[in-house]
Amino acid sequence: MSVVTIERRGHAVWATLNRPEARNALSGIVLTALEQVASEMHDTDASVLVITGAGDKAFSAGADLKERQKMDAEETYERIELINSVFNALASIRKPTLCALNGSAYGGGLELALTCDFRIAVDTAEVGLTEVRLGIMPGAGGTQRLPRLIGLARAKEMILLGRRIPARRAAEWGLINEVVPAADLAAAVNRWVEELDGCAPLSLSLAKEAIDKGMDQELDGGLMTERGCYEQTLGSEDRDEGLRAFNEKRPPKYQGR
Numbered sequence: 401m402s403v404v405t406i407e408r409r410g411h412a413v414w415a416t417l418n419r420p421e422a423r424n425a426l427s428g429i430v431l432t433a434l435e436q437v438a439s440e441m442h443d444t445d446a447s448v449l450v451i452t453g454a455g456d457k458a459f460s461a462g463a464d465l466k467e468r469q470k471m472d473a474e475e476t477y478e479r480i481e482l483i484n485s486v487f488n489a490l491a492s493i494r495k496p497t498l499c500a501l502n503g504s505a506y507g508g509g510l511e512l513a514l515t516c517d518f519r520i521a522v523d524t525a526e527v528g529l530t531e532v533r534l535g536i537m538p539g540a541g542g543t544q545r546l547p548r549l550i551g552l553a554r555a556k557e558m559i560l561l562g563r564r565i566p567a568r569r570a571a572e573w574g575l576i577n578e579v580v581p582a583a584d585l586a587a588a589v590n591r592w593v594e595e596l597d598g599c600a601p602l603s604l605s606l607a608k609e610a611i612d613k614g615m616d617q618e619l620d621g622g623l624m625t626e627r628g629c630y631e632q633t634l635g636s637e638d639r640d641e642g643l644r645a646f647n648e649k650r651p652p653k654y655q656g657r
Contacts, residue, residue: 404433405454412448412593413441420455425464426508428479431486434512438489447601448593449493451516452500456582459499459525462507465534483508483540491515491541491612494605496596500589501525502582506564511538514545517608519575520589521567522582527575528564548615550574600638601656606630 407414415437417424424430434451441449453459463483471479490497490512499513501521510527513519521527529542537543538559547555550573557563570576580588596604606629614622633639638654645652 402433403427403430404437406437408446409450409590410593411446411597412450412590413437413444413446414450414452417451417453417460420453420457422464423458423461424453424455424509425461425467426483426512427464427467428482430464431479431482435482435486435489438486438493441493441495447495447604448596449495449497449516450500450589450593451490451497451512452585452589453502456503456522458503458509459501459505460509460512461504462509462511462530480539487511487515487540491545494608495601496604496608498589498592500585501527501567501576502585504564506530507538507542508540511540511542511545514541514549518577518592520578520580520585520592521570521576522585523567523579524582525567525579526564527567527570528562529559530562530564532560533562546575598651600633600636600642600652600654602636602638602654603633606632 403418405416405418407416415434417430419425419427419430437449468476468479496518497516498518498520499516501513501519503522503524504526505513506528507530510529513527529538529546531537531539543559546558554573558565567576567579571579578588610626610629613625617625637657641654642652
């Protein structure tokens with residue numbers, strides 16, 4: 401059985417971490433499968449990527465520590481390179497990405513969730529970057545992506561204390577977009593996917609690019625990035641269709657060009 405199952409649901413690709421017996425730990429095989437998912441999202445006509453986990457206990461407990469314990473120093477460094485490469489590839493997907501947290505996410509599991517644009521969690525979930533309690537520290541983007549999302553003070557509280565926080569508090573802090581009962585998770589995700597489907601694909605990808613690149617720049621540079629992305633929408637067919645649909649009072653039919 402595949403450690404990451406892929407399913408097409410309407411306009412969304414669902415990638416499910418499928419190691420519930422290991423709390424969906426991120427083994428080398430899982431990371432390689434996620435790398436393939438990231439690559440294929442650039443070519444598919446699907447408009448959204450959803451990443452979730454199998455089972456009801458964990459989205460992902462993080463790195464597969466049993467596997468790591470058997471590695472020598474060189475293999476460990478290679479694994480660190482792999483996880484960063486995969487997570488960066490997921491973060492750079494130009495289409496919207498959504499993490500459906502079916503359970504708790506710790507360490508690398510939360511770092512994986514942080515690569516997504518949106519996070520929806522079940523109300524029983526906890527999240528945490530707990531690496532300092534294991535003699536290491538976050539090494540797959542956590543120290544960089546988390547502060548940009550929730551601010552420096554709260555990120556330090558989570559990372560330096562290795563705290564686990566419940567989903568509802570994570571939502572209050574801006575880490576999670578929506579918290580729902582477990583039975584409602586799929587419906588909530590589908591609602592987000594449908595809402596994204598109502599937007600122009602080219603506009604979504606360019607707006608995402610402007611936000612992500614602008615976060616790494618001073619305001620003047622970010623505004624220039626925004627202007628460059630905006631200008632690309634002006635000559636698009638989708639822009640013309642959006643204006644026609646507005647004037648004709650009908651839903652637009654976007655083509656992504």
